[in-house]
Amino acid sequence: MICPQCKTYNDDDAKFCEKCGRALRSDKRGSINSTTKILIVFCGILILGVGLLAGMLLQNDKAPVATNNTTYVEQSPTEVINKYDWNEIDTLSGVNDDIMSFSTKGSKFKVVYSATPLKNYDTNYLNVDISNQNNIITSGQMDWGSTDAITQKEKSVVITSGPGNYFINIYTKDLESWNIKVYDYY
Numbered sequence: 001m002i003c004p005q006c007k008t009y010n011d012d013d014a015k016f017c018e019k020c021g022r023a024l025r026s027d028k029r030g031s032i033n034s035t036t037k038i039l040i041v042f043c044g045i046l047i048l049g050v051g052l053l054a055g056m057l058l059q060n061d062k063a064p065v066a067t068n069n070t071t072y073v074e075q076s077p078t079e080v081i082n083k084y085d086w087n088e089i090d091t092l093s094g095v096n097d098d099i100m101s102f103s104t105k106g107s108k109f110k111v112v113y114s115a116t117p118l119k120n121y122d123t124n125y126l127n128v129d130i131s132n133q134n135n136i137i138t139s140g141q142m143d144w145g146s147t148d149a150i151t152q153k154e155k156s157v158v159i160t161s162g163p164g165n166y167f168i169n170i171y172t173k174d175l176e177s178w179n180i181k182v183y184d185y186y
Contacts, residue, residue: 086110086183093179098170105163106186114154115178117144126178127171130157132164 001010001024003017010018015025089109090102117124125143129136142153168180 084185086185088181089184090182091180092168092170093177094170095172095175095177097172100168100170100180100182101165102168102182103163103165104161104184106184107162108158108160108185109166110156110158110183110185111140111168111180112154112156112183113140113142113178113180114152115142115172116152116176117148117150118174118176119150120174121146122174124174125172126175128180129169129171130159131167131169132161133167137161137166 001012001014002008003010003020003022003024005022006017006020008017008019010024016023084106089104090100092098092100111128111130113126113128115126123143123145125141128140130138130140137159138157140155140157142155144150144153168182170178170180172178
């Protein structure tokens with residue numbers, strides 16, 4: 001420590017200058033040493049971290065846990081509102097052309113179709129036509145060219161249509177296998 005008056009070097013723990021006798025620590029009264037400052041900052045960060053962790057744990061406890069596909073939320077003693085979800089209603093697998101029929105009760109349904117081609121260096125495809133009793137609603141297609149990788153592809157289509165009876169016409173060329181799943185939204 002250097003004396004501010006006579007500029008003499010003194011021991012770090014000296015309270016008075018060895019040469020002139022001036023008090024060396026008098027200008028630092030009430031100040032906090034660096035170790036105490038670091039300890040205070042560390043405790044503040046630790047308290048903040050514990051508070052954030054407790055808040056996150058409380059939020060997780062309040063999150064609803066679904067136990068099944070249909071959940072009922074009670075608005076009043078006389079009114080109940082449904083929360084809807086996708087429900088698998090039919091599955092069909094094959095190799096060649098086929099047709100499937102199904103019935104829905106929800107306001108929309110989803111068709112997920114996938115296929116794997118044969119390794120024959122030719123054009124392979126899967127076409128699906130989704131229709132009601134009178135009209136084709138939509139069509140989907142996936143194909144593989146002669147130089148494409150022999151990998152499974154999957155596509156899906158969502159149809160917004162009321163409850164009813166529907167058909168899927170499946171047209172194929174040189175497939176190892178195909179799979180179609182139908183989901184109803186209710």
